[in-house]
Amino acid sequence: MxxxxxxxxxxxxxxxxxxxxxxxxxxxxxxxxxxxxxxxxxxxxxxxxxxxxxxxxxxxxxxxxxxxxxxxxxxxxxxxxxxxxxxxxxxxxxxxxxxxxxxxxxxxxxTIRNKYKITEEEQQKLREQAIGVIGLSVGQSVALCLAMERCFGELRIADFDTLDLSNMNRIRTGLFNLGLKKSWIVAREIAEIDPYLKVSLFNDGVSEANLEEFLTWKGKKLDLLIEECDSLPVKIQSRIKAKRLGIPVIMDTSDRGMMDIERFDQEPGRPIFHGLLGGFGEEADLMAKIPDRGKEIMMALLQFDNLSERVKYSFLELGKSITSWPQLASSVVLGGAACCHYARMILLGLSVASGRFYVDLDQIIDLNEG
Structure with a gap:
């Protein structure tokens, strides 16, 4: 013991x-x-x-x-x-x-069924990596996929929230977990898959006060950050700090299979969100502008015009017929798998460039029909 x-x-x-x-x-x-x-x-x-x-x-x-x-x-x-x-x-x-x-x-x-898809040398290298996941809706699928493939030596997970019944349209868990912390639920499931995996919890989520600690917990800097939270301040702050520390960042939005990759480890001067927020001024000043221009900033970083028509419509219904934007299990699971795939590639030193792209299943069908 x-x-x-x-x-x-x-x-x-x-x-x-x-x-x-x-x-x-x-x-x-x-x-x-x-x-x-x-x-x-x-x-x-x-x-x-x-x-x-x-x-x-x-x-x-x-x-x-x-x-x-x-x-x-x-x-x-x-x-x-x-x-x-x-x-x-x-x-x-x-x-x-x-x-x-x-x-x-x-x-x-x-891991025997990983063999040759992931070599023994690669599997050993993955055991030395530390990954952080902020937000445990899409983040739950990411964390479980990473655990099943054994893509890390340490996983840090952060979420302040507890499980509600409405979360269960996209979070794979049981009714007996209602009211429990999402971080506990994810950590328990990982432990039931593999008790030897190291998982560290930030049960109160991350904020400006503890973000540095999350990224450098116990002297070990993250090798990769996967950001999947709803908080605009955390989205911005986490990238600014990750950029300063040279930590690459991945994000999936669970709409149209949008994947976002920012290689701050290779491009220390790269603007956050690919420069999409350049019109709002310097990165250091963005936080002060959120109270007045938060919605504009969010629409800019998501590239509103590129969102699916149904998600665009849902934004108009926020505060009217719905309280938060919709996510579907199929999209969340797809995003979890994609994040895991590109996380593994980045951590193994394979070629993964910064950028934003879409794994849009609807578009693939349209192209095939054309």
Missing amino acids: DDSTNKNEFDHAWKPVILSPRDQVDKNVVTKLKDTGKVMFFDTFELQLTELIKTMNPKRSLSLEELSEKKIDYYKASGNSAQECGNWIYYPWRKTLVRVLEEKDFIRLR
Whole structure:
């Protein structure tokens, strides 16, 4: 068990507890949890080990006898008995214990289907990267996609909000999470996919007061920022600070598949939002102009004329028939996948230029019909 984690803090809102069957204290904790009769436990270690051995011997199908022999070899090599291998993961919010492979073997098996699409060297490089995600509507899809592909060593997620029923038209979660912090929901789901991934939470979101801390948490500067929040001040401030720190920024707007990429790591003098806000004066003065010209600034950075007709119409209905602009699950999931794809490319040093482009599914159909 990690020394930084208190074994008694099982009421933690989002962080799993890793318990080693080779550590007597941890073994006692596992026993006590089981003895309560209130904790479900799942031990599929043998199933995972069987799959691991098969993936390590891809050239032929192993017989049951050969599998058994290789399992014995595995236990001997580890220096532990069958019962002492792997780790128990305790999920306090689910009151559930799950036994999984130890970290190295777990990662190897969980990413085996990435192989050659992402090389082993690339996968290792991704484990060294820190990514920040601000806003957890589109950001939830981004974060989960990044976690499934294991595209980071640390993920920082920030959102001040809690889950409302109306959010569930685009956020994949369950009704039992209503009222919970969105950051907890995302962190829990990542932990249930991969308990070894490092996730840091900013439960109050980001603001001018803590934005620098978010970008440089514990002395580690982000390698990439993915900005998906609704706040105009945060959109502007995050880019100004990311630009100063040389951090690239990605954004998806979940309309017409619009992707925004700003390579401040390669172009330190690049104007934020591709210079679309140049008509409002110097970047340093933009924040002071938001109270009077915020709507104009937002329309300029979104390039209002390029928005879909239905989203344009929705802006006219804000404050009349709707309280916020609409987003659909299909667009949000598409944006999450696109952000993950380009994040991986940027972090691996592949060629990704600054710019704005559209993955417009409606336009693709129109072009094909033409």
